[in-house]
Amino acid sequence: MVSGRLKLYLNPEGVSYALFYNSFYSHKIMRAVIQKVTQAKVDVLSEDSHETCGEINNGFMILLGVTHTDTEADAKYIADKTANLRIFEDENGKLNLSLKDVGGSILLVSQFTLYADTRSGRRPSFSNAAPAEQADKLYQYTAQLLREHGLTVETGRFQTHMQVSLCNDGPVTLLLDSQKTF
Template sequence: MRVVVQRSKEAQVVIKQKVVGQISHGFVLLVGFTEGDGEKEINYCANKIAKLRVFSDSDGKMNQSLAQVGGSILSISQFTLYADTRKGNRPGFSKAQTPQLAEENYQQFNQQLRNFGLNVETGEFGADMQVSLQNDGPVTIIYDTAEL
């Protein structure tokens, strides 16, 4: 499982010219799954992200979590996080989890984040989405459960 976390001042996802998810400040998550990913990886990433302290405290240090600053999450499924670019110029996606299982895992991951009391907005799994955000910092953190 790979999750790219971007701290943002605002973000939204649009599908067919309609805003389907929007946050004012918090995290934009790009979420991808590979074969073998399941509950263990989901729990690990949800726990790490829910407790991630990258928001400034009163001393200007990155020491506060999303909940402490009243932020939200915009979670976007992105199978292209598992692109294989070693050969040629066209990436292969055979390492991405099958769509049916990936969608189940994506929904479970978002629910796990909600179980921490976080507001989670989403795009639509498998849809052509336009995601816009104002990256704050910029701060970008990558979680990859292959490194566990």
Template sequence: MRALIQRVTQARVEIEGATVGEIGPGVLILICAMQGDTEAQADKLAAKITKLRIFKDDEGRMNRSVADIGGAALVVSQFTLAADTSRGNRPGFSSAAAPELGESLYEYFAAQMQAQGIPVATGRFGADMAVSLTNDGPVTIWLDTDA
């Protein structure tokens, strides 16, 4: 699985002008299931993100996790993280998981974040979404369970 994590002061996702998910301080997680991914990769990624120390401590150092600060997660599916741009100018997405598996792993991942005590809001798999955020720092981190 691939994820792009952004430390945020707030984030929300809208579909057709209606807010479907919104958080205050925490992380916006753009996530993509890849071919061959299983729940084991989702478990690994959720555990890593929950413990990732990207929030400032009292001395201003990145030394606290989203769990430590009582933050939330906005989880948004984004198959374009599977983009292959190695040939030509049009990205290919053949390495992304099939939609059924992708949706299942997306929902499973969000549930695993919640199970670890992180309040979770989500977008809607496969929908045309408008995501807005205030990136804090900015801090943006790429994670890939295959790396």
């Protein structure tokens, strides 16, 4: 059963209508920002070093956000959808080919800030992001599932300061969530 609340409205013509607002789905979903890239890399920074830990050509740069209620089913949805997205051009110039079709790779980077809540004050709250242990487990599981699709997957390093550089192709940038709200 889905919980939510019913909001009643009166339009300008005086006709009332109701909308079901589901607050659960408004932020309790695994989120991914998928960018089609010609190249991307992620460097891990520390006080005395700068190390490249993942680098790809032609593929997807994915920022993955995990929240408290996410499960392996959410990771599976994100991995399956990503592996089969047809956003590469075919011989007719139509976005009709998948990452598998073009032999592309993925750079997957964990991104807890996708759950930033900026509605109050000037400092974002990240309370909707999953705890580190849970987020890392689902992040690694998502990478594993993508590899099981036969894709080459490079990753960032969890809970480190990273710099990501990329060349967005198109540009094509998609928002994907495990509950299909956008």
